[in-house]
Amino acid sequence: MEFLGAPTPFAAPAAGTVTVYSGATLLDGHGGPAVPGTSIVVDGERIRLVCPDADLPSDLPDLDVVERVDLTGRFVIPGLIDTHQHLATPPDRPVAEAVLRRQVFGGVTAIRDMADDLRQIGDLARATRVGEIPGPDIHYAALMAGPGFFDDPRTWEVSKGAVPGAVPWMQAITEDTDLPLAVAMARGTGATAVKIYADLPAETVAAITAEAHRQGLRVWAHAAVFPASPADVVAAGADVVSHVTLLAHQASAALGPATYKHKPPIDFPAFAAGDHPVIEALLADMRERGVVLDATAVLWTWLADRVPEERAEDRAHALDMAALAATLTRQAHRAGVEISAGTDYETSAGEDHPALIEEIEFLVAECGLSVAQALRSATLVGARGIGAEAEMGTVEAGKLANLVILAADPEADVAALRGVLCTVKRGLRFPAPTTNKD
Template identity: 60%
Template structure:
């Protein structure tokens, strides 16, 4: 059959460069994300979308002999690309708003995000458009959700399944003891999801069964830290790969049994805010032993978007913030791997994304050293997304995902706002281009 109207498809102005296109970045101080100390006067050779060498002057000389482009970064500071481990890009779907958020993220040093369950009909297309370069955006790794049937009268589930029945679509499934889990997981995988998200209203045994089947089919499980009635300890014991929301871990010390997502019991706030509760120490030890990543979303209750505007809401946000600070610091002391998720976004007119606020919160309010926070935002973030073999550190063979700052963010975390350049899969996104229309951006 001969096609009479062949088309090359949509334009891809932000596509990664082809293999063989060499760029040498020279003269910067490198925080590579591996745990090594920062190194001054580093040179980096990028071949297409991949890092060919780091600080290897032989390769640099060879690249220069091959006519590579040279980018002088003398006096600048380079980190791996930042990762927001908890985003929601389509609840409800709004393509222009999502593209604006993604464009701001990639011009702020962010090279990847985890989307923690939305309308995957739109998120899947955003992920494809970001990957091939139709839009200026970080890479998007997203989850398909599973929860108990009682959760699906939540208004958000209707927003993300318009035209279908909540709980009965591949990206948002209601599961019970009678569900054909091999089929349910296969349907979720068919959305091209990176993970199954276990959300709410599931007993411990069912959380474990979903996790086991997902792992059998080669897909990770990202869970709420408490699934109600499954406790945090039961969620971790089920073998999940990441848990989200540090304040939900407080339910390991709940004063009453957990029942449902809508009916959360009181927690032992007064004891937990000391950051020295033995019940949480035991939970964190188990998480460290099993290498479970904690997507803390620690600063969300301190944000302008969630702080509230009436006395009751303000007090709730204050208490939740106090709890988040104590438990996040306790988790860090216990050696739990922290990822930097946000679960909110700054207002459209703001110049920088919520992820910058989260990193500042972890340093300034939780007392975590800046090098640890930057590692959480890079290599640990890549682990949370299942992509640490590809990105998260600046090393030969990995994707050319990194951020360039005029001032050292290790010396002051607010120096994240001195971002001058993001490189994602070898494609350059100058911060100066953010104030322009997308069509004016160049590699």
């Protein structure tokens, strides 16, 4: 008897399955103005043609149109990309699958998983890619850090059955490490990138980065690795740096060596004006090198909202960090640094929107980005950070058919992103489970 394998109800349609979406108002992800009266021709999992409705050929020669969808009065944006997620710390498959479902039905078609138990992440990436479960495409990193980091309980959770720091997806790096072998082991997990995390000196950060690039991997790093400073990480050639608040530690680099667990204090008033000269120089270097900033700007606001009132000191610190995140993200935006939209958290099961919507709203409300610019951060810039700009991030011919169909105009009100009518991921439609968004 022939074994056909696991069912794939969420697989992309086959090439030759053609759907024409017409009448849409399109924000294509490049940051320009919305274009009304647009048609999008999807063939299988890819976009075949984007053109004004008036220019759409009536017979579409060489194409067997299976379905036509009228989007008059609707708004279309590219599929959204969350550039900072953790799905398996600790591994919990039912929770991860629920998160992935909420993300894709909420408009997210790709995510960047920033180091977890890659035994589970690799299988989730396969399952969403082939369509066994609903969810975004998953691009993930294998982590490298100094030995001192691996007494962190999170490393135990993601290395169960093995020794933390001695597994291919989470390696302790010393001056004696065989870096070509270590990077090859990371690459063998199926990772897109190496994540450089903590407790590594500048020369080691540079050596890891060079070897990862030589082997075709991207480098995603914390913006400060301690003792390596933000400037050290940028100079090493990292493709993306995460957590805008860590940039503040460039101003404290002169205080001497620090570790991940013992970071130097932040002089919050020194950053309040939003024009700190040390940060300005750092941002100029990032801009010149094309380093993407994965800001995770709303993270501290989310954390502050969850600190119990009786822990007043902790809540005050979280609020200071939230204000710092907004200030530094505004400064980075003014400086011309490319900002991607990442979260580092996910909304609870009772929410009907993914966390990425809250990051986009924060970028608009608190960080000086227009809606079009924030959408570009959550689409094209995210794709660049992943290294997948040729495949996703904008709505144009040749790219994956990753679309979000909205009931209202997000440029008029960014909250329209909470009104997703349908997500199209690789040409397959994921209609919103409720019908009250019409």
